[in-house]
Amino acid sequence: TEHYKNALDLAPESAEIMSNLGAILATQGIGHEAVKLLKKAVEINDQCAGACYNLGTLFLTGNVLEFAKKFLEQAYAIDSNSLPIINNLGIVYLNYADFAKAQEFFNKALEISTNFDYAYHNLGTAFYDQNKFSDAIHWFNKALEHNASNYASLNDLGCVLYLEGKTEEAIPLLRKSIKINNEYRMPYYNLGFIAHNSDMLQKSC
Secondary structure, eight states: OHHHHHHHHHOTTOHHHHHHHHHHHHHTTOHHHHHHHHHHHHHHOTTOHHHHHHHHHHHHHTTOHHHHHHHHHHHHHHOTTOHHHHHHHHHHHHHTTOHHHHHHHHHHHHHHOTTOHHHHHHHHHHHHHTTOHHHHHHHHHHHHHHOTTOHHHHHHHHHHHHHTTOHHHHHHHHHHHHHHOTTOOHHHHHHHHHHHHOSOTGGGO
């Protein structure tokens, strides 16, 4: 952080430096300061895709969808081949329950890179949210083919399999998700839910 602050002292009108510093502040939980800095970066240079992306992503994280959409679309207009921009814009539409538009962006991401596991995962989420479980299972499995350590895909695949009555298949996936990231709360919740609603938990030990 100090290096970027020193760089900004030397180049106080650099939107790129402001963008990078704003992104770091956001990861440190200093959201208010990050927003101020990123907004200033966009004001200085509205063609800085990084600043627009970081600001849009910060709003997306805070579930401020209107501004997330505005700045991510601005970033996309500047750089329509950036996987993070495309993916996050798809997530915005997913949050709006505009599944067709969300899938359009996730599919575009896969046209650019077939190894981008987040796009497979998010397609799975889109079908999951529409209760199209067989399609969701397909896409979560595709995500795991490309990244076996995708703990979110392991969790969500476990959820779908449980809803499909495949509890014995679901539980190991949830446990693997915890093993990969023991700070991710969802598989703990889901295992607890299964334990209270099924007699299968002990059988899979």
